[in-house]
Amino acid sequence: MSELKFPEHFIESLKDQPGFDELKFTEVHKKNNPPTSVRINPNKKTGFANTQPIPWCKEGYYLTERPSFTFDPAFHAGCYYVQEASSMFLDTIFRQIKRDYDAPVKVLDLCAAPGGKSTLLASAINNNDLLVANEIIKTRVPILTDNLTRWGNANVVVTNNDPKDFGRLPGFFDVMVVDAPCSGSGMFRKDTAAMDEWSENNVSLCHQRQERILADVYTTLKEDGHLIYSTCSYSAEENEQILDWLCETYNIESVRVAIDPSWGIVETQSERHKAWGYRFYPDKVQGEGLFAACLIKREPALNASTYKSKFQKLNPKEIEPLKKYLLDSDSLHYFKVGDDWLAIPEVHRDSMIALQQALYIKKSGVRIGRMAGKDLLPDHELAMSLLINEDQFNSVALDKEQAIAYLRRDNINNLNTAKPGWSLMTFENHILGWAKLLPNRVNNYYPKELRILSTEARIKSQEPRQ
Structure with missing residues (x-):
C-alpha cells in the first residue's frame, strides 16, 4: 500500500477501545503483509513445509509463503482449508464449552458461507453430534456446500434460510455460532476496498442488523445452550455493546474463555454488564481484526414442536445393495431425493425430520448416487465422503x-x-x-x-x- 488513508473518523472511534495502539496499528497496515494460514482436515491429513502452529487452533498453521492453492490437488481433495488465522479462535471457544456437554450436541452455524467456521466445527464435533450450516444469501450457498462436501463429514446439513425461520425450531440447538454481518474494519489490511464502505452510519446500521439477527434466532437455542458471537469489526457498537444488549434483553450470562497471554489476544469486558470479549489486533497477533465472545442461555426454551416423518417408507431390500459401498453402513439412515440415495447417521434421523419440515435444505448427509439395476452410479459427494468404502x-x-x-x-x-x-x-x-x-x-x-x-x-x- 503506497499511501494509507483510513476512513474519516475511523481512528478516532477506536482510541478508547481496549488494547488499541494507534502507532503500531497504523504501521502494521502500512506494511500490508498479512500472514497466510491454513487449517488441516484431521481426517484427510496432508503436510506443508516450514509451518508454524496457530496457538489457538488445534489444526491451524501459518505458512512461510503463499503457494498456488488453485493448482494443489490436495486442496480440491479437502485436505485443508485456507482460513484467516484469527477466525480460527472459534476452535478454542468451542472445544472449551464442548466439555460441558455429556450428550451429543446440535450446532448451528447461522452465517456460514464460505465454510471456514463450518469445516472447523465439523472437525471439532463428534460423529454423534450434528452440524447445521446455514447461509442467508442464496448465491453464497453453493461455495458453502462445496467446501463441506470436500471436508467429507456425514453429520452435516446445509440450509438456506433467513434467521427468523429458525423460530420454527424452538430449543433445538445446543450451540449457536453467529458470525454476524458487520462493518468489516477488521479486514482493512487484507481487503482495502472495505475502507471505502466504512462509515459511522454503517456501523450503526450493522449494530441494528446484529440485534435483529440475534433476536430472530435466540429462541432456537436450548436452555443452558451456548451462543458464540463474533464480528470482523473493531467498533464497540458491534461488539461489547451487543453483549450488553444481550444481557439486558435476555437471561443470558457471559462465559470467560481461557486464553494464554502469549497469544496477544486482548481480553475485554463490556461497560455495563462486564461481559467478556476477545479482541484481535493485527499488530498484536499474526492475524486480522476479530472480536469474539461466548454466552450461555439461562432461561427455559419454548416447547419444541412435534413433527411427523416425511421420509419414504423404503423396502429394506432396496437399501441392502447400497451398504457394501459404505463404511459402518448399519449405523446409517437411508433416504431418497428423487432417484438419488442419501445417507446420514441414524442417530440424526429425528433431527432430519424436524429440519426438513422447518427449513429449506440444500444438502443433508451424503448423496451416494443412484442405482441402475444392480449397479451404482456414484455421486461426487460419495467420493469425497468419509463414509466411502474404497475397497469396493x-x-x-x-x-x-x-x-x-x-x-x-x-x-x-x-x-x-x-x-x-x-x-x-x-x-x-x-x-x-x-x-x-x-x-x-x-x-x-x-x-x-x-x-x-x-x-x-x-x-x-x-x-x-x-
Missing part, C-alpha cells in the same frame, strides 16, 4: 500433471485403463473424484461447476475472510 472401487493414482488435467476435466494422458468401470481418481492417496474407464477412453466425471478454470496461480473460490 478401482482406484487410479495420478501424478501432479494428470491430477490437474483431471480437475480441469481435460483428457488424462498415459492412464492405465486395465480395469474398466467406475474408478476413484486419487492424488497422493487422497480422492479427487470419479472417472469411468472404458477400453478406448476415459470419461471424466469431475463436476463441471468445480473444475479449474483459472490459468493464474491464485485461489478464486474463497473470500478474504473465511
Whole structure:
C-alpha cells in the first residue's frame, strides 16, 4: 500500500477501545503483509513445509509463503482449508464449552458461507453430534456446500434460510455460532476496498442488523445452550455493546474463555454488564481484526414442536445393495431425493425430520448416487465422503500433471485403463473424484461447476475472510 488513508473518523472511534495502539496499528497496515494460514482436515491429513502452529487452533498453521492453492490437488481433495488465522479462535471457544456437554450436541452455524467456521466445527464435533450450516444469501450457498462436501463429514446439513425461520425450531440447538454481518474494519489490511464502505452510519446500521439477527434466532437455542458471537469489526457498537444488549434483553450470562497471554489476544469486558470479549489486533497477533465472545442461555426454551416423518417408507431390500459401498453402513439412515440415495447417521434421523419440515435444505448427509439395476452410479459427494468404502472401487493414482488435467476435466494422458468401470481418481492417496474407464477412453466425471478454470496461480473460490 503506497499511501494509507483510513476512513474519516475511523481512528478516532477506536482510541478508547481496549488494547488499541494507534502507532503500531497504523504501521502494521502500512506494511500490508498479512500472514497466510491454513487449517488441516484431521481426517484427510496432508503436510506443508516450514509451518508454524496457530496457538489457538488445534489444526491451524501459518505458512512461510503463499503457494498456488488453485493448482494443489490436495486442496480440491479437502485436505485443508485456507482460513484467516484469527477466525480460527472459534476452535478454542468451542472445544472449551464442548466439555460441558455429556450428550451429543446440535450446532448451528447461522452465517456460514464460505465454510471456514463450518469445516472447523465439523472437525471439532463428534460423529454423534450434528452440524447445521446455514447461509442467508442464496448465491453464497453453493461455495458453502462445496467446501463441506470436500471436508467429507456425514453429520452435516446445509440450509438456506433467513434467521427468523429458525423460530420454527424452538430449543433445538445446543450451540449457536453467529458470525454476524458487520462493518468489516477488521479486514482493512487484507481487503482495502472495505475502507471505502466504512462509515459511522454503517456501523450503526450493522449494530441494528446484529440485534435483529440475534433476536430472530435466540429462541432456537436450548436452555443452558451456548451462543458464540463474533464480528470482523473493531467498533464497540458491534461488539461489547451487543453483549450488553444481550444481557439486558435476555437471561443470558457471559462465559470467560481461557486464553494464554502469549497469544496477544486482548481480553475485554463490556461497560455495563462486564461481559467478556476477545479482541484481535493485527499488530498484536499474526492475524486480522476479530472480536469474539461466548454466552450461555439461562432461561427455559419454548416447547419444541412435534413433527411427523416425511421420509419414504423404503423396502429394506432396496437399501441392502447400497451398504457394501459404505463404511459402518448399519449405523446409517437411508433416504431418497428423487432417484438419488442419501445417507446420514441414524442417530440424526429425528433431527432430519424436524429440519426438513422447518427449513429449506440444500444438502443433508451424503448423496451416494443412484442405482441402475444392480449397479451404482456414484455421486461426487460419495467420493469425497468419509463414509466411502474404497475397497469396493478401482482406484487410479495420478501424478501432479494428470491430477490437474483431471480437475480441469481435460483428457488424462498415459492412464492405465486395465480395469474398466467406475474408478476413484486419487492424488497422493487422497480422492479427487470419479472417472469411468472404458477400453478406448476415459470419461471424466469431475463436476463441471468445480473444475479449474483459472490459468493464474491464485485461489478464486474463497473470500478474504473465511
